[in-house]
Amino acid sequence: MHPYINNLSVDCVIFGFDNNTLNVLLTKRQLDDPETGEVIFTDYTVQGHHVLKGERINDAALRVLKDKTGLDNIYLEQFYTFGDTNRLHKERDQLWLKGKFPMMSDHVISVGYCSLVNSAKVQPDLQHQDTSWFPVDNLPLLGFDHETMIMMALEFLRDKIRKEPIGFELLPEKFTLTLLQNLYETVLGIKLDRRNFRKKVAQMKYIISLDEKQKGVAHKPAQVFIFSKDVYERTKKEKLDFSI
Amino acid sequence: MHPYINNLSVDCVIFGFDNNTLNVLLTKRQLDDPETGEVIFTDYTVQGHHVLKGERINDAALRVLKDKTGLDNIYLEQFYTFGDTNRLHKERDQLWLKGKFPMMSDHVISVGYCSLVNSAKVQPDLQHQDTSWFPVDNLPLLGFDHETMIMMALEFLRDKIRKEPIGFELLPEKFTLTLLQNLYETVLGIKLDRRNFRKKVAQMKYIISLDEKQKGVAHKPAQVFIFSKDVYERTKKEKLDFSI
DNA sequence: TGCTGTTGTGTATTTATTACACTAACTAAA
DNA sequence: TTTAGTTAGTGTAATAAATACACAACAGCA
Incomplete structure (x- = not known):
């Protein structure tokens, strides 16, 4: 047994x-x-x-x-x-x-x-x-x-x-938009335009910028963001697609 | 046993x-x-x-x-x-x-x-x-x-x-666009605008109109369509969304 | 022949997507 | 301290997609 x-x-x-x-x-x-x-x-x-x-x-x-x-x-x-x-x-x-x-x-x-x-x-x-x-x-x-x-x-x-915004599960709690873009590019195997990506992210209320910057990097430090699942759940929309 | x-x-x-x-x-x-x-x-x-x-x-x-x-x-x-x-x-x-x-x-x-x-x-x-x-x-x-x-x-x-275009599995092989729209409205529990729905369908190369009309209905007979899985597979596109 | 019920269509407005290039901020090395 | 190197951050114009909306055409039936 x-x-x-x-x-x-x-x-x-x-x-x-x-x-x-x-x-x-x-x-x-x-x-x-x-x-x-x-x-x-x-x-x-x-x-x-x-x-x-x-x-x-x-x-x-x-x-x-x-x-x-x-x-x-x-x-x-x-x-x-x-x-x-x-x-x-x-x-x-x-x-x-x-x-x-x-x-x-x-x-x-x-x-x-x-x-x-x-x-x-x-x-x-x-x-x-x-x-x-x-x-x-x-x-x-x-x-x-x-x-x-x-x-x-x-x-x-x-x-x-x-x-669905599950990519954040793969990131540290605080992340930069460049890292987020990297993630999407890597997982999907595609290249994205930085400005358009950021424009899109800007519409997403659930990706929230902190009053905090990257530290110790040898270049302009990036803004730090967090993801709020709670805000996501309360603001998401459905779309019709079926798919062209 | x-x-x-x-x-x-x-x-x-x-x-x-x-x-x-x-x-x-x-x-x-x-x-x-x-x-x-x-x-x-x-x-x-x-x-x-x-x-x-x-x-x-x-x-x-x-x-x-x-x-x-x-x-x-x-x-x-x-x-x-x-x-x-x-x-x-x-x-x-x-x-x-x-x-x-x-x-x-x-x-x-x-x-x-x-x-x-x-x-x-x-x-x-x-x-x-x-x-x-x-x-x-x-x-x-x-x-x-x-x-x-x-x-x-x-x-x-x-x-x-x-x-994905799986709705067709629920329909007869030949169907009208009104029936197709009904299907989407019923399954999703929403109302769709007829003209916009048809405009969308018109873009889908895999929904193909036959030279054939509805018969025996007491109103203007509708055009009859079929779905081609084959055409779908060969024309589909992917989109980024993650979802606003 | 006219009534009923459903089909089929176009336009204007708003919203989203795409393509694209320069300046700002920081570190490290000279 | 200056300079070189590296990544961050930003706006606009053009194209494409989504939405809102109303009336004539066609078939069967009385």
């Missing part, structure tokens, strides 16, 4: 932003030969775990996040549920599961979550585990169906960031 | 459109006392079923659709996975499960699918089962967490229909 459900897991694709790179948090997976100690393979996976008996799946995702980053209260949203029968059937994955988790079902359904964090806050916890950031456009070899998973999470993020 | 997985199901929220109503397809659920034959309760549920062993969840959803509507090849998309521990714990639901499905887990995870159909095509199959259409704004008593499920599917539909 195990405390987890053997055919159900959650996987969190955790994104972080780093000035001009969008990163994913990945954990190294290494299988050694039990006799010789030789390394059979090494690859990476996103942060996942089986759901515990009596645990809500959303709580399972929060638990995984807390375990791997030390953070709670961060942006987290389901984006897709992976239920193909062969999603764990690559040779590496079968070796891994047979070797380490023989009690698991070989048809595990995984609920995928997309999470956005301010990566500065995550750093401290990275030491213990073989966990680190990889740029989304330069991923290492990945286990299971996690490459697909990351690509779908990224598409989810790109769709969502165009339509 | 049962052929299905006892803690995993799919539920399809099937929407149909009927000139000026948005409907959901629901099946009656009735529990009778096995001794007296007395009706213990009656309510409705969306179309769902457990996933079979060795079956992909998307295939399970297709199977449910085929079984309940006789249709394949229809619009179907995951919108959310329901994994709360108490989602089957209402009194009615427990009586039902204990009475009819004692072998099921009492923590069933359900993957919710949103499906859009041309309801004219579904009619024939409705006879056999206690299955019928209900307006989304006048739902009967619902079992399990299916009221939440329908509301989330509806929200998904409303979001999606603003941004």
Whole structure:
């Protein structure tokens, strides 16, 4: 009797932003030969775990996040549920599961979550585990169906960031408009005109300038802004689009 | 040994459109006392079923659709996975499960699918089962967490229909612009200006007018249009929004 | 032949989007 | 202390999109 459900897991694709790179948090997976100690393979996976008996799946995702980053209260949203029968059937994955988790079902359904964090806050916890950031456009070899998973999470993020102000979850609380623009350019892979971007931001009442400037930079210091979710919720509008 | 997985199901929220109503397809659920034959309760549920062993969840959803509507090849998309521990714990639901499905887990995870159909095509199959259409704004008593499920599917539909041309899935292949406008007004619960609506549609190369008019109507007959997914895919554009 | 009900159309006004280049403010190095 | 280097911050004109609004054309039916 195990405390987890053997055919159900959650996987969190955790994104972080780093000035001009969008990163994913990945954990190294290494299988050694039990006799010789030789390394059979090494690859990476996103942060996942089986759901515990009596645990809500959303709580399972929060638990995984807390375990791997030390953070709670961060942006987290389901984006897709992976239920193909062969999603764990690559040779590496079968070796891994047979070797380490023989009690698991070989048809595990995984609920995928997309999470956005301010990566500065995550750093401290990275030491213990073989966990680190990889740029989304330069991923290492990945286990299971996690490459697909990351690509779908990224598409989810790109769709969502165009339509809702979730980008701020990736930034420090206080940010400059240049950083914000960088973020949009990086995530969406496009270039934006600075003046037009700032004109647009100026219309958004929920991006609020502080009486405070950047310090210690070798150029004109930028104005500092914060994002107010509260103001956003109270001023947002809907649009018709369906899409030309 | 049962052929299905006892803690995993799919539920399809099937929407149909009927000139000026948005409907959901629901099946009656009735529990009778096995001794007296007395009706213990009656309510409705969306179309769902457990996933079979060795079956992909998307295939399970297709199977449910085929079984309940006789249709394949229809619009179907995951919108959310329901994994709360108490989602089957209402009194009615427990009586039902204990009475009819004692072998099921009492923590069933359900993957919710949103499906859009041309309801004219579904009619024939409705006879056999206690299955019928209900307006989304006048739902009967619902079992399990299916009221939440329908509301989330509806929200998904409303979001999606603003941004992607999926409304056509709810219409006959050939439709008039007035019907199309009705659809948007009904689904979104707003009023649109006819001239502006048509101006917008005129820009969409993928809504194509036929050399054909409405027949047998006691007024000026309307032009008939079709939707081309192919043209859509090849002409669509992305926009930045993040949302004022 | 006229009544009813729905279709189809144009223009003017306001609002949003795009394209584009120079000065201001700070640090670091000479 | 001066200068060079670097990023911040700003406005306008042109084009495109959104909105508001009213009347004639066409078919069936009485």
